[in-house]
Amino acid sequence: METPTYRIHQIQTGAVRVHPQQVEGSKINRSFWILTSQKWTEWLPINTYLIEHSNGLVLFDTGEHPSVNEPDFYPWWAPQYRKMCQFDIHESESVVEGIRRLGYSPHDVRYVILSHLHSDHVGGISRLSKSEFVISEREWADGHRLGATFMHGYQKHRFHIPDYKYRIIHHVRMNQAGEFEKGYDLFGDGSLVIVPTPGHTFGHQSLLVNGKLPVCLAGDAIYTQTQFEREIPDGVADDKKAAVTTMARLREWSERNDDAPILSTHDPEAGVLLSKRNGMI
Numbered sequence: 528m529e530t531p532t533y534r535i536h537q538i539q540t541g542a543v544r545v546h547p548q549q550v551e552g553s554k555i556n557r558s559f560w561i562l563t564s565q566k567w568t569e570w571l572p573i574n575t576y577l578i579e580h581s582n583g584l585v586l587f588d589t590g591e592h593p594s595v596n597e598p599d600f601y602p603w604w605a606p607q608y609r610k611m612c613q614f615d616i617h618e619s620e621s622v623v624e625g626i627r628r629l630g631y632s633p634h635d636v637r638y639v640i641l642s643h644l645h646s647d648h649v650g651g652i653s654r655l656s657k658s659e660f661v662i663s664e665r666e667w668a669d670g671h672r673l674g675a676t677f678m679h680g681y682q683k684h685r686f687h688i689p690d691y692k693y694r695i696i697h698h699v700r701m702n703q704a705g706e707f708e709k710g711y712d713l714f715g716d717g718s719l720v721i722v723p724t725p726g727h728t729f730g731h732q733s734l735l736v737n738g739k740l741p742v743c744l745a746g747d748a749i750y751t752q753t754q755f756e757r758e759i760p761d762g763v764a765d766d767k768k769a770a771v772t773t774m775a776r777l778r779e780w781s782e783r784n785d786d787a788p789i790l791s792t793h794d795p796e797a798g799v800l801l802s803k804r805n806g807m808i
């Protein structure tokens with residue numbers, strides 16, 4: 528049987544800039560540079576990815592919400608959010624508008640796989656009421672912990688919406704997960720395998736798209752190709768050691784799959800890497 532191909536589309540939901548210490552890592556305590564750094568990176572994309580799969584549309588992450596610059600978007604008692612990131616996003620750049628531009632209704636999205644629950648990955652959830660959201664059990668638990676908003680960048684009301692359908696998954700040992708050892712096979716056919724990629728957060732997960740030309744959708748497991756090449760954990764990683772192990776596994780997986788691209792959320796090169804891959808199909 529011929530290996531299937533899946534079309535993957537990048538949908539960019541605006542742009543963000545952060546302090547260089549967040550991308551390049553820092554030996555200094557993170558609270559210190561978050562509050563004092565005056566430097567900003569270039570504008571980085573906030574990517575999501577839509578997969579046209581024979582079993583239905585699958586979205587990976589949902590990007591930022593266009594109302595992020597409204598004064599009451601973040602709680603007043605957590606001023607660090609505004610100190611960490613600046614956003615440039617318009618209504619036309621929301622994930623649902625991106626889905627419409629590709630010729631689909633947001634209601635057509637069957638599954639949304641969430642890499643993790645930080646604000647710029649869950650911003651589109653509120654407008655995707657017909658989808659089922661797939662999240663790791665560790666991330667789900669961490670997002671609900673006391674102090675999660677103040678200390679760890681989680682805003683529960685943005686990702687946990689009453690009456691929505693959530694599939695809280697447990698990664699188990701399976702051959703299809705390759706270097707990652709554990710995984711969750713979404714359709715039971717090995718085509719979309721969700722694997723644990725801890726580091727940025729403890730419950731972070733990525734998606735292996737095992738088509739004719741595999742790609743990995745990696746959320747914030749890496750930020751940019753340069754950071755990935757240098758294998759340095761990002762400056763806000765919850766577990767720096769795990770972040771380095773994750774990057775090594777991503778590299779091994781990529782090499783074993785003919786240099787399959789690792790497409791992250793904020794990598795300015797992700798769009799080019801994806802179009803090259805799509806062009807080869």
Ligand SMILES: [Zn+2]
Pocket residue numbers: 643645727747
């Ligand atoms: Zn994040």
